Amino acid sequence: ETGVTQSPTHLIKTRGQQVTLRCSSQSGHNTVSWYQQALGQGPQFIFQYYREEENGRGNFPPRFSGLQFPNYSSELNVNALELDDSALYLCASRSEGTGELFFGEGSRLTVL
Amino acid sequence: QKEVEQNSGPLSVPEGAIASLNCTYSDRGSQSFFWYRQYSGKSPELIMSIYSNGDKEDGRFTAQLNKASQYVSLLIRDSQPSDSATYLCAVPHPRRGSARQLTFGSGTQLTVLP
Numbered sequence: 001e002t003g004v005t006q007s008p009t010h011l012i013k014t015r016g017q018q019v020t021l022r023c024s025s026q027s028g029h030n031t032v033s034w035y036q037q038a039l040g041q042g043p044q045f046i047f048q049y050y051r052e053e054e055n056g057r058g059n060f061p062p063r064f065s066g067l068q069f070p071n072y073s074s075e076l077n078v079n080a081l082e083l084d085d086s087a088l089y090l091c092a093s094r095s096e097g098t099g100e101l102f103f104g105e106g107s108r109l110t111v112l
Numbered sequence: 113q114k115e116v117e118q119n120s121g122p123l124s125v126p127e128g129a130i131a132s133l134n135c136t137y138s139d140r141g142s143q144s145f146f147w148y149r150q151y152s153g154k155s156p157e158l159i160m161s162i163y164s165n166g167d168k169e170d171g172r173f174t175a176q177l178n179k180a181s182q183y184v185s186l187l188i189r190d191s192q193p194s195d196s197a198t199y200l201c202a203v204p205h206p207r208r209g210s211a212r213q214l215t216f217g218s219g220t221q222l223t224v225l226p
Contacts, residue, residue, distance in 0.1 A: 004154075033213065042116075042200050042216030043156065056213050088153055101214065103155040 002026075004104035006091050011018030012110045018079045021107045025072040031094040032067060032074045033101065038087045049074060078109075086111045116203050118217035126225050131188040133220050135201030138182070144216065145177060145184045150171065156200055160186060185206040191224040198222070 003026035013019050025032050031050045035043035045058035049068035063079040072093075078085055088108050092101040117136050125131045137145075144163050148156035160170045162184065163177040174187040188195055198221045202214040 002157075035216075042202075042218045043214075044212050045215070049215055058213075086203065091134070100158055100161075103157070107154050 002102035004091060004093050006089075006104035006107050008107055009105065010108045010110075012112060013081050014112050015081055015083060017081050017111075018077065019025075019081060019109060021076045021078075021089050021091075021109070023074045023076070023093075023104055025074065025093035026095075026102065027072055028048070029072060029093035029095060030042070031096075032068055032072075032075045033092045033094070034074075035090040035092065036060075036085075036087045037090060037106070038084075038086065043090055046076070051071050081111045083111050085109060114140060114217075115205075115215045115216040116201055118201050118220050120197075120218055120220060121222055122221040124223045124225055125191050127191060129224075130189050130196065131191045131222055131224070133186040133188075133201075133222065135184045135186075135217055136182055137184070137201075137203045137209075139203070140179075140182065142182075142203050144204055145175070146175075146202040147184075147186045148202060148216075150198045150200060150219065152197070160174060164185045188222075191222075193226050196223045222226050 004047040005024045007022050034046040037043040048056040052068045065077045068074040087107045090106045091104045147160040147211045149159045150156045160163040162177045172189045178183045198219040200219045201217040205213045
């Protein structure tokens with residue numbers, strides 16, 4: 001139990017649609033990161049938020065966007081879904097003390 | 113060259129044997145290294161971190177780091193069927209230099225045979 005919860009756990013969308021994935025971090029963890037994990041691959045960094053501001057971004061197009069809220073929750077939004085967006089999306093919060101990342105169980109997105 | 117490379121496996125070992133998982137990284141400036149375990153359908157779980165050259169032991173797990181060779185490994189002694197999972201090597205992103213933004217290898221799938 002990492003204290004990081006994500007919703008929904010599974011969802012199916014069609015190409016061109018938009019999706020919002022949600023994450024609730026541990027209280028006191030001011031940094032949240034989002035990763036995309038395609039089947040058979042390691043997680044790839046999408047972006048990171050610290051105190052509600054984006055402070056790092058991986059090689060993902062602008063149609064991937066996010067928000068972080070004061071209550072330690074955050075969102076990942078993906079517009080204009082493509083088939084290749086099908087993946088497990090992982091939210092991770094960071095312990096300020098140890099720097100360890102705690103992952104949620106992920107949201108598995110299937111784009112048809 | 114990939115930033116973090118792992119043998120994709122699959123790797124099979126008999127129960128009780130030592131499983132050896134390897135990882136190489138491209139950025140000589142990397143200072144911290146992490147091993148995550150991921151069971152099928154689950155999220156990654158941190159099992160070891162190592163920051164200095166040499167060995168770090170935690171129970172049946174030993175992480176080994178050789179910065180000169182840009183090589184980090186994970187040994188699992190007395191392997192159990194419950195160790196069957198994908199093991200991911202992770203290194204802080206070289207351009208960002210922050211332990212909060214990790215670059216992962218593609219993982220090595222380990223199967224421990226009863």
